[in-house]
Amino acid sequence: MAEPPPGGHRPGPGPFPGTAARPTSRDVARAAGVSQATVSLVLGDKWPGRVSERTAGHVRDTARELGYRPNLAARNLRLGRTRTALLVVPALPHEFFARVYTGAATVAAAHSFGVVIYPSPEGIGPAKDPFANAQAALDGVIASSIPADALAALRGTDLPLVMLDSDPDESGAAAHVNFDIAGAMRMITDHLLGLGHRRLVHLASAVTSWTFAERADALARSVRDTPGALVRTVTSPLEVHEARRAAEHALSGPGPRPTALVCDSDILAAGAVKAARKLGLRVPADLSVTGFDDLALATAVEPELTTVRLPAEQVGEQGMAALLAILDGRAPRNTVLPVTLVERGSTAPPPH
Incomplete structure (x- = not known):
């Protein structure tokens, strides 16, 4: 008979000859x-x-x-759970939502959960139930930057819903995790006003959602409180080419030319920089441009963008943690995450 391993115990009878039994x-x-x-x-x-x-x-x-x-299969059967969460986002190719997914999936994996990402085919419009029976396939739903009324098909399943970057007054969610969006726009506006800019254009996203409405309101409040400051709004789809066209129109219009473009995203800001170059304007000597999100694109353009960094991975982490708390019978926390202004080469005092 074989001797036990030195300093150990003799392996018990395993499921196959020569293997140890799985510890319980x-x-x-x-x-x-x-x-x-x-x-x-x-x-x-x-x-x-x-x-x-x-x-x-x-x-x-x-x-x-x-x-x-x-033994996850046995545990799931005992708890009546699938240990799977659905993350609904407006668009999959967007780097921001890839970061949100990374954060959520990291926390989920630490608790033996999986995350299925579902890009809503209608953007922020009504999101269809991607399953024949979501309640049987999922434990909960996390929705990023999508209005709760667009999730009617999933909310009807009575699954717990955690909303990210969305209206905190929306009563259809069990928890909210948001960025300090108003504070972020105030940081940008204070930065530009502090440099001396008074003629601003808001290159706003054409997407109708809480997060973009919050940016517009915060910008308007900041400018309204500054004597001599004016802001004009031009909207654009979230696409570089369309943003370039919208910025060209704003910069070529009648009256004094604006000295700064405040953009709702780094994507729009990249289009604004292209528009300035096409019109023979130098950034930032003739025109300052700011972004929002701090995507990889912010450092890919020249000059690099002054922008606001949103902790996208952290919002995914906090969203998954809130869902796990709900599933565990604990009260989730509504969270507002701080943001950071990143000053780079696209802003400077206005030309004399």
Whole structure:
């Protein structure tokens, strides 16, 4: 008979000849010297307030040493869950929403959850249920930058809904995670007004949503409180070519030329920079341009864009954490995430 491995135990009968049996939660409890209930609390992330931090760490270390892996299929059957969340976004190719997904998926994976991303075919319009029965296929829904009324097909399933970058007064969601959008636009406006700009054009997104309406309101309030400052609004689809055309129109119109373009996104700002070049204007010597989001595009254009950095991955993380809290029977937190102004080469004092 073969001897046990040095310093170890003889492998038990496994599912195949020559393999060890898969360790169970009972094995972890026995090795750690605690009850099986304690192991379940710790490995199910329900130990805070019930088990000491020291004991929880000991149980996790023991489970790791034994190579314990939870039987997710059995757990899901017992809990009646699929351990899957749906992330609904307006458009998949957009870098911003890819970052949101990355944040949500990272937190989900740490809790043995999966995230299915669903780009709504209608943009921010009505999102159809992508499943024959969403309630049977999902545990909850996270929606980024989409109005709650566009999610009627999914809300009718009674699945918990967490909304990101959306109207905090919308009552159809169990939790909201937002950026400080108004504060972000105030940062941009204060930066430009501080440089001496008084003739501004708001190159606004043509998308009708809370986040863009909030930007417009914050910009109007900031300018209204500054003597001699004026702002004119021009709208454009979220596309570089269309933004270039809209900016050309704004810069070529009658009256004194604006000295700064405040853009609702880095995509629109890139179009504004192209428009300035076509008209023979120098950025920032003749015209300052600001973006919003701090996408990779912000440093790909020349000059690099002054913009506001939105922590997209963090909003995905917080959204998934809120959904997990709801599924665990805990009260989720409504969160407003801080933003950062990133000053680069596209802004300067206005020309004399």
